[in-house]
Amino acid sequence: KDKPIKVAAIYTVPVEQQWVSRINKALKAAEERGDITYTFSENVANTDYERVMREYAEQGMDLVVGEAFAVERAARKVAAEYPDTAFLMGSSFGAAKPNFAVFDNWIHEPSYLTGMIAGATTKSNIIGMVGGYAIPEVNRLMNAFMEGALATNPDVKFLVTFINSWYDPPKAKESAFAMIDKGADLLYAERFGVSDAAKEKGILAIGNVIDTAGDYPGTILSSALWHMEPTVDKAIAAVLSDSFEPADYGPYSFMSYGGGSFVVDETLAPADAVAAAKEKEEEILGGLFRVNVNDSEPKSTM
Amino acid sequence: MSDILEILLNANFWAAALRIATPLIFGVIGALVCERAGVLNLGIEGIFTAGAMAGWMAVWLGTGLWGGVLVAALAGGFFGLIHAILTVPLGLSQHVSGIGVTLFATSLSYFIYRTALPDVSSPPRIEAFKPLDIPGLSDLPFIGPALFQQTPLTFLALAIVAVTAFVLYRTPLGLAIRAVGDNPSAVESQGLSVYALRMGTVIAGSALMALGGAFLTMSAFDAFFFGMVNGRGWICIALTVFASWRPGKALIGALLFGAFDAFQVRLQTEVGSFIPGQVFLMMPYILSIAALILVARKADYPRALLVPYFRGQR
Amino acid sequence: MTKTSPDAAVVLKLDGITKRFGALTANGDVSLSLRKGEILALLGENGAGKTTLMNILFGHYVADEGTVEVLTEDGSLTELDPGSPHAALNAGIGMVHQHFTLAENLTALENILLGTEPLLALKSGRARARERLSDLMTGSGLIVDLDARISTLSVGEKQRVEILKALYRNARVLVLDEPTAVLTPQESDTLFATLKKLAADGLGIIFISHKLDEVIAASHRVAVLRGGRKVADQPTEGCDKRQLAELMVGKTVPESTRDSQVPGAARLILSSVTTGAGRDALHSVDLELLSGEILGIAGVSGNGQGTLAKVISGLLPPSSGTIALDGEVLTSADARRMIDTGIARIPEDRHKDGIVGPMSVAENLAIETIRKPQNQRFGFLRFEAIARRAKDAIVAYDIRCQGDKAPARLLSGGNIQKIVLARTLDASPSVVLAAQPSRGLDVGATSDVHRRLLEARARGAGVILISEDLDELLRLSDRIAVMHRGNLSQPDKTETLDRATLGLRMAGQSKEQAA
Amino acid sequence: MIRFEPREPSSLPRLILIPVAAAIVALALAAIPMLFAGLSVFNAYGLMLTGAFGSVFAFTEMLTRAAPLILTGLAAALAFRAKLWNIGAEGQLYAGALAAVAIGSGMIDAPSIVLIPLVVFCGALAGGVMMLGPTLLKTRLGVDEVVTTLLLNFIILLFVQMMLEGPMKDPMGMGWPQSEPMLDEAMLPKLMARMRIHGGLIIAFIAAIGIHILLKRTVWGFEIRAVGENANAARHAGIPVTATFIRVGLFSGALAGLAGVGEVAGLKGYLTADLSPGFGYSGIVVAMLAGLSPLGVVIAALFIASIFVGADSMSRATGVSNYLADLIVSMALICVLISGLFLRFKVRFVGAKSTEGVSK
Numbered sequence A: 001k002d003k004p005i006k007v008a009a010i011y012t013v014p015v016e017q018q019w020v021s022r023i024n025k026a027l028k029a030a031e032e033r034g035d036i037t038y039t040f041s042e043n044v045a046n047t048d049y050e051r052v053m054r055e056y057a058e059q060g061m062d063l064v065v066g067e068a069f070a071v072e073r074a075a076r077k078v079a080a081e082y083p084d085t086a087f088l089m090g091s092s093f094g095a096a097k098p099n100f101a102v103f104d105n106w107i108h109e110p111s112y113l114t115g116m117i118a119g120a121t122t123k124s125n126i127i128g129m130v131g132g133y134a135i136p137e138v139n140r141l142m143n144a145f146m147e148g149a150l151a152t153n154p155d156v157k158f159l160v161t162f163i164n165s166w167y168d169p170p171k172a173k174e175s176a177f178a179m180i181d182k183g184a185d186l187l188y189a190e191r192f193g194v195s196d197a198a199k200e201k202g203i204l205a206i207g208n209v210i211d212t213a214g215d216y217p218g219t220i221l222s223s224a225l226w227h228m229e230p231t232v233d234k235a236i237a238a239v240l241s242d243s244f245e246p247a248d249y250g251p252y253s254f255m256s257y258g259g260g261s262f263v264v265d266e267t268l269a270p271a272d273a274v275a276a277a278k279e280k281e282e283e284i285l286g287g288l289f290r291v292n293v294n295d296s297e298p299k300s301t302m
Numbered sequence B: 001m002s003d004i005l006e007i008l009l010n011a012n013f014w015a016a017a018l019r020i021a022t023p024l025i026f027g028v029i030g031a032l033v034c035e036r037a038g039v040l041n042l043g044i045e046g047i048f049t050a051g052a053m054a055g056w057m058a059v060w061l062g063t064g065l066w067g068g069v070l071v072a073a074l075a076g077g078f079f080g081l082i083h084a085i086l087t088v089p090l091g092l093s094q095h096v097s098g099i100g101v102t103l104f105a106t107s108l109s110y111f112i113y114r115t116a117l118p119d120v121s122s123p124p125r126i127e128a129f130k131p132l133d134i135p136g137l138s139d140l141p142f143i144g145p146a147l148f149q150q151t152p153l154t155f156l157a158l159a160i161v162a163v164t165a166f167v168l169y170r171t172p173l174g175l176a177i178r179a180v181g182d183n184p185s186a187v188e189s190q191g192l193s194v195y196a197l198r199m200g201t202v203i204a205g206s207a208l209m210a211l212g213g214a215f216l217t218m219s220a221f222d223a224f225f226f227g228m229v230n231g232r233g234w235i236c237i238a239l240t241v242f243a244s245w246r247p248g249k250a251l252i253g254a255l256l257f258g259a260f261d262a263f264q265v266r267l268q269t270e271v272g273s274f275i276p277g278q279v280f281l282m283m284p285y286i287l288s289i290a291a292l293i294l295v296a297r298k299a300d301y302p303r304a305l306l307v308p309y310f311r312g313q314r
Numbered sequence C: 001m002t003k004t005s006p007d008a009a010v011v012l013k014l015d016g017i018t019k020r021f022g023a024l025t026a027n028g029d030v031s032l033s034l035r036k037g038e039i040l041a042l043l044g045e046n047g048a049g050k051t052t053l054m055n056i057l058f059g060h061y062v063a064d065e066g067t068v069e070v071l072t073e074d075g076s077l078t079e080l081d082p083g084s085p086h087a088a089l090n091a092g093i094g095m096v097h098q099h100f101t102l103a104e105n106l107t108a109l110e111n112i113l114l115g116t117e118p119l120l121a122l123k124s125g126r127a128r129a130r131e132r133l134s135d136l137m138t139g140s141g142l143i144v145d146l147d148a149r150i151s152t153l154s155v156g157e158k159q160r161v162e163i164l165k166a167l168y169r170n171a172r173v174l175v176l177d178e179p180t181a182v183l184t185p186q187e188s189d190t191l192f193a194t195l196k197k198l199a200a201d202g203l204g205i206i207f208i209s210h211k212l213d214e215v216i217a218a219s220h221r222v223a224v225l226r227g228g229r230k231v232a233d234q235p236t237e238g239c240d241k242r243q244l245a246e247l248m249v250g251k252t253v254p255e256s257t258r259d260s261q262v263p264g265a266a267r268l269i270l271s272s273v274t275t276g277a278g279r280d281a282l283h284s285v286d287l288e289l290l291s292g293e294i295l296g297i298a299g300v301s302g303n304g305q306g307t308l309a310k311v312i313s314g315l316l317p318p319s320s321g322t323i324a325l326d327g328e329v330l331t332s333a334d335a336r337r338m339i340d341t342g343i344a345r346i347p348e349d350r351h352k353d354g355i356v357g358p359m360s361v362a363e364n365l366a367i368e369t370i371r372k373p374q375n376q377r378f379g380f381l382r383f384e385a386i387a388r389r390a391k392d393a394i395v396a397y398d399i400r401c402q403g404d405k406a407p408a409r410l411l412s413g414g415n416i417q418k419i420v421l422a423r424t425l426d427a428s429p430s431v432v433l434a435a436q437p438s439r440g441l442d443v444g445a446t447s448d449v450h451r452r453l454l455e456a457r458a459r460g461a462g463v464i465l466i467s468e469d470l471d472e473l474l475r476l477s478d479r480i481a482v483m484h485r486g487n488l489s490q491p492d493k494t495e496t497l498d499r500a501t502l503g504l505r506m507a508g509q510s511k512e513q514a515a
Numbered sequence D: 001m002i003r004f005e006p007r008e009p010s011s012l013p014r015l016i017l018i019p020v021a022a023a024i025v026a027l028a029l030a031a032i033p034m035l036f037a038g039l040s041v042f043n044a045y046g047l048m049l050t051g052a053f054g055s056v057f058a059f060t061e062m063l064t065r066a067a068p069l070i071l072t073g074l075a076a077a078l079a080f081r082a083k084l085w086n087i088g089a090e091g092q093l094y095a096g097a098l099a100a101v102a103i104g105s106g107m108i109d110a111p112s113i114v115l116i117p118l119v120v121f122c123g124a125l126a127g128g129v130m131m132l133g134p135t136l137l138k139t140r141l142g143v144d145e146v147v148t149t150l151l152l153n154f155i156i157l158l159f160v161q162m163m164l165e166g167p168m169k170d171p172m173g174m175g176w177p178q179s180e181p182m183l184d185e186a187m188l189p190k191l192m193a194r195m196r197i198h199g200g201l202i203i204a205f206i207a208a209i210g211i212h213i214l215l216k217r218t219v220w221g222f223e224i225r226a227v228g229e230n231a232n233a234a235r236h237a238g239i240p241v242t243a244t245f246i247r248v249g250l251f252s253g254a255l256a257g258l259a260g261v262g263e264v265a266g267l268k269g270y271l272t273a274d275l276s277p278g279f280g281y282s283g284i285v286v287a288m289l290a291g292l293s294p295l296g297v298v299i300a301a302l303f304i305a306s307i308f309v310g311a312d313s314m315s316r317a318t319g320v321s322n323y324l325a326d327l328i329v330s331m332a333l334i335c336v337l338i339s340g341l342f343l344r345f346k347v348r349f350v351g352a353k354s355t356e357g358v359s360k
C-alpha cells in the first residue's frame, strides 16, 4: 500500500483520558510524519460502537484502532466482516483471524520500578492508591507497584480505593484527601485528580501512563509511562507492507520495545533508591528480571 | 465503631464535607428560587456543565478568576433565559423544556470546548482558587482547618444562602416571588408582571446553578472534563424537595449530603473489602428518599409549580 | 337608605366598550358610569359578558373598541391606559375577582402588601402598614387576623382580605364579581352592611350578582347585560325580581314550586356517623331520608356539610357509625359502589369535581357508568352506544354545546351542571345528594336545576339538598335539618320554619332559643 | 406583544406542515455550529441524509437506535397522560436489562420459544416493579414522584454496577464489570442478516399500537385519561384513581424495562453499566414531541434517531467533533417544541395594546 494509509480510531472516552491520549498521540505523530491520514470518534457509547466501526470500515479505512474491552464480541464480528481492513484493538483477550490484532498497556515493568522508589521514599510507610475500576489492566499495574514498594520497604502499607469511574477528577481528589487524612504521605495516581490532592497537601505522587510532572512541579516523584508509538508504528508498517497479522501487539508496550518507560525526579527521591531502581531497570531491559503479572484485585493492607 | 468516631472528629472530614457540598449549595439554592417562582428547572444538570466550561474557559483565556465566575453566571443566565422563555410566556412543559436545556447546554459546552481545543492531549490547567488563609482564624482548633481550607467560592456559596433567605423572607421582591409560585393571579391582580417575575427569577436561579459548575472547574479542580458534573445537578433537584423549599434547610441538606459523601469515601478504605462500594454510593440517594417520605406530608409545595400561567386565562 | 343614586361626581366612565372573542361578541358597545358613593349592581345571565366587562376595566383584557375613563386627583376624567392592571390600581380601581386572587402560602398582611412597595427595596415597611390597616379595619368593620396564613382562613375572611387589599391602595372604585356566590347568608349580610358603609364614605362600588333579592336590597342602580349588550340601566327603586329576571333572560322564567306529596318509607339511613377532623368533622350524625321527599340541610359552610357530602359520596369512610340504603349496609362503600347502589351525587364544585374538562361531553356523561355493559364490552368502549346516549341527554337536558364531541370545559357553568344532572339523574337513582346545586348559576339555569330535583322527588327518590341559600331551601325542601359544628339537628317540617329562625339556628342557637 | 389564541382541531396539513417547518428551522440553525467548525454546510446536510437513510446499513442503524427510544417514549407518554411524572425510565430500562440477563444468561435452559417470551416478560416485570414504589409513595404518602423516580435512576444504576462487579460478573470477562452473555436461545431474532436491527423494534411497534388502542378504545384508557385530566372529578365519578395510577405506573415501567430487554437481548448480548446513553431521558423528549400520542411517539423517535445517526455519521465523515450530533439533536428538540405551540395556538403578533392570551 502507498503512504499515507487511512487510519481511524474509536474511543469510548474523550481523548483527554490518559489511556486513550497515548494512542491519540502516537497516531498524531504518524500523521505528522505523513505515514497516515487520521480521524477519530471520541466518547462513543457502547451501543454505537459497532455502528462506528462499520462506518469506518465502509469508508475504506486501512486500519481501525480502538478499544474492544466492553464490546469484544461485536468488535470481533464486525472485523471478520471486513477482512480488507486491519483492526488493532485494545483487548484483554487474544487476537483473532483474519485481521483482529490486540494490544494492552503492559507497563507493569515501570510500575514495579516506581514502586521501588515509592517504598524507599515514604516516611509514614503508608501509600494511598486511587484507581478507576478493578479491571486487569489496572490491577496488574497496581500489583506490580505494590510488589516494587515492598521490595525496598517491607513495612509499607497500602490503602486502595476504586472510584468506579474512569473519569471523575473531583471524586478521585476527594478519595485521595481521605487517604491523606489516614496518614498516607505518598499517592499512587492511577486517575486524574489524585496528583492534585497531593500537590495541594504538599506530598508526593506517583504518575501512571502519562507524564504529568510539568503540571505538578515538585509533586510527581516518579512515573511509569506508556508509549503507544512502537505498537502503532509496527501496525502501520505491517499494513503498509500488506503483512498485517492478527497478532498480540501487547509486548510492544514492554520496556524492551520502548513501549514503557520509567522516569524519576532525582531531586525528590533518595539517591540510593534511584540507583537501585536504575539497576533493576537494566536487569529488566536485559531480560534478567521479570515482573510478575498479577491481575487480581489489589486490597488495602491496613 | 471507634474508626467511625475518629472520622467524624477529624476536622479534615468536615472540610471535605463542606467542599463537596459547595457546588450542591449553589445548585440547590438556584433550583429552589426557580421553584419558589413556580418553575421547575431540570436544565440544572446542563447549566452546571455550561458554568463549569464557560467559567474555566474564560479564565483560561485570561479574564482572571472572578472574571471567570462572572462569565459562568452569565452563561447560566443565558440558558436560564432559554428555559424561561420556553416555560413562562410560551408555557411549554417544564419537564421537557428543562431536559431540552440540559441536552442543549451540555452538548453546546462540549462542542465549543472540543472545537476550540481540538488537540489537547491532557486538559489544559488554570490557576484555580486557593484556599483562603486568614491568619488567626485559620489557626483556631477544629473550626480553623474545617472552614479555612475552603476557597472563596465556598464562602460565596454560604453568603448566597444568607442573601437568598433574606431576599425571600424580608424584602418585597421575595414576597412577590413566593406569591407568584403560589398563585400567579394574586401577583397580577396587584399590578405586578407574572412573566417578568418568573423569568427574572429563573434567570437569576440559573446563574446561581452555573456557579456550582464553576466551582468544579475553578476550585474543586483546575481543568474542564467531559462528564464532570456527573449527576450533581439532579441531586440538587432532590435536595430542593428535601429542604421543603427553604434556604436554611437546603444548606443543611447539602451539607448532610457532602458529609455523607466524605464519610463514604473514608469508610470505603476501612470496610471496602467486604461491603461493595456501591452500597455507600447509594446511601445518599436512599436517605434522600427516606427523608422525602418523612417530610412529604408536611412539605408545602409552591402550589403553582409546573403550572404555566397565561394572562387572561380562566 | 336612599334608593336613588347620589348626585356626586362621576368617578368612572366606560364608553362604547366592545370586546370580541373570535366570532363571539362578549361586550357590544357597552357604556356605563359610576358616581362617587354609588352602588351599582351588574346583572346578566351566565356568559352575558359581566366578568369580561370588569376585566377590561381592570386591565386584564383590552377592549377592541371603547375607552375607560377614571376620575383623577385633580377632578377631571382621564383615559385609563388599557391592558394594564398596574395602571388600573394606580387610578384607584380595586377588584375582587370571582375566584380569589390570594397567595395561600402568605399571610393576610403579606397579600395586602404585595406589589405596594418598590420591588427592589431592601426593607419592607410592615410596622407602618400594620398601623394603617388597623385603622382601615376599624373604619370599615372588615376585621381579619393579619398574621394568619390565607390557607387557614374561611371564605368570608378571604373576601375581607380581598377588599382590604383594594382599600389599602386607596381605591375609589371597588368592583366585586359575584361576591356572595360562596358566602353564607350571614356573611352576605355583613358584606353588604360594610359595602353600604364604604359607599357612604364615598367609595364607588360595582357588584355582580345572580341573587336578585340582594341586588334589590343593596344597590342604588342596576345595569343589565344580555348577550353582551346593555339592555337596562335604571335606579333600583321600583324594580322587582320578576322584571329583572325577564330583562336578563328576555322572557319569563318559570318558577318551580313543590306540590304536596306524601313521602314514602325511609331509604337512606345514617346512624351515629362520626368522621373527619377539625371544624368540618362530623359528630355522631343521624339522618333518615324518606322516599319522595327533599330533605334540606342548612348551615354555615364549613360546619361539616362538605364532610357529610363526602361520606355519602363514598369518598370518605365514617370512622364510626353506619350507612344503609334500603337496608343494604354501605358503611365502607367507595364512590363506585355508592353510584351502583343508586346514590346520585351532584358535587359542590362542579368544575373541580364534576367534570373532566378536556374530555368530551359524551365522555363526561358516561364517566360514572363506564364499566357498565352499556358502555363497554370486554373492556373495550362502545363508542356508538356512548355517543347515542349522549345525544339523547343533550336533547333531554337541553345542554347547550357544540355537540357531544366538544370538550366539556368549553361549556358554561350552567351547562356543566346540566351534564352532571343528566348523568346522575338518568339512571333513576333512589337517592340524590345535591350539594350547592345552583351556586353561581343564573336564574334560568337555577330554575332548570330546581325542576330536575323536584322531578326526582316526584318519581319517589329521596333528595338531600345541601344549600346555603335559604330561599332555595325553603322553597324546595319538605323538611330541613340544620348543621352546626358537625352536629345535625332533627329535621323540621318546612312549614314550621322561616328565614329568621333558620338563620339563628345556623348560628348555633338551639331550636328553643331560636323559636 | 405576542398573543396566543387557542386553535381547537388542527387541520391535517397543518399537523404535518408545522413539524416539518420546525425540522427545517432546526437544520438551518444547525448550520451555525457547522460553520463554527468550518464545514461546508450543504455538503454536511447531504452527509447527514446519507448517514441516516443513504444505505440499508444506515437505515437499519437508524431504526436500531429508534427502537429503545420508542419504548422509553411510550413509557413517558403513558405515564404523563395520567400526570404521573415518571422521570425514571433510565433506571427502569436498566432494571429490565438486568432481569433479562439474569434469566437469559443460563439460569434457565429452554428452547427459544419458551426462553424469549420469558426474558421479555421478566424484563417488563422488573421495569414495572421499579415504578411500584414511587407510585405507591405518591398515592399513599404524597411523595413527589419526580424526585423519587429521578433518584431511583442512580440507585438502580449503582445496583447494576454492584451486580456486574459482584454476583453477576462474567467469570470469563477478564475482570471487566460485565454480565455473562445471554444464551443464544434467549436472544431476540435479528431482522436482517449482517445488520444489527433486531426484534426489539417489533416489540416497540407492537407496544405503540397496543398503547394507542389502550388509551383510545378501552375502559382502562378512559380511566387513565380521566385521572390525568382531573383526578378529583374522576374519583368523584367512581373511577378507582389509586388503582389507575398503579396500573399506569406498572405499564410505564414495563415499557421502559422492555427497552432494556431489547438492548441486551436484541443488540448487545450482555449487560454493562453503560448500556444506555440516556435513552430514558430522551424518551421524555420523544414523548413530548409526540404530544403524548403513542403513534406520534414512533414518529418522534424515528425523527430523533435519524437526526442523531445522520449527524453522528456526518461528523465522522467530515472529521468534526462528534459532539455535534448531540448538539443538533438538542436544537431540533427545542425547535420542534416551540412549533408545537403553533399547532395548539394561533400566534398573532399585535400592537402592545392587546395583551391577553387565552388557553387552557
Ligand SMILES: Nc1ncnc2c1ncn2[C@@H]1O[C@H](COP(=O)(O)OP(=O)(O)OP(=O)(O)O)[C@@H](O)[C@H]1O
Pocket (backbone or CB within 6 Å): B312, B313, B314, C021, C024, C025, C026, C044, C045, C046, C047, C048, C049, C050, C051, C052, C053, C413, C442, D358
Ligand atoms: N378568555 C376568553 N376567551 C374566549 N371567550 C371568552 C373569554 N372570556 C369570556 N369569553 C366569552 O365571553 C362571554 C362572556 O363571558 P363572561 O365571563 O364575561 O360572562 P359573565 O357574564 O361573567 O358570566 P357569569 O355570570 O357566568 O359569570 C362568554 O360567553 C364567553 O364565551
Ligand SMILES: Nc1ncnc2c1ncn2[C@@H]1O[C@H](COP(=O)(O)OP(=O)(O)OP(=O)(O)O)[C@@H](O)[C@H]1O
Pocket (backbone or CB within 6 Å): B313, B314, C046, C047, C051, C409, C410, C411, C412, C413, C414, C439, C440, C441, D358, D359, D360
Ligand atoms: N378559555 C375559554 N375559552 C373559551 N370560552 C371560555 C373560556 N373560558 C370560559 N369560556 C366561556 O365563558 C362562559 C362563561 O364561563 P364561566 O366560567 O364564567 O361560566 P359560569 O357560567 O360563570 O360558571 P360559574 O358561575 O360556575 O363560574 C362560558 O360560556 C364558557 O364557554
Ligand SMILES: [Mg+2]
Pocket (backbone or CB within 6 Å): C050, C051, C052, C098, C177
Ligand atoms: Mg362572570
Ligand SMILES: [Mg+2]
Pocket (backbone or CB within 6 Å): C046, C098, C413, C440
Ligand atoms: Mg360565573
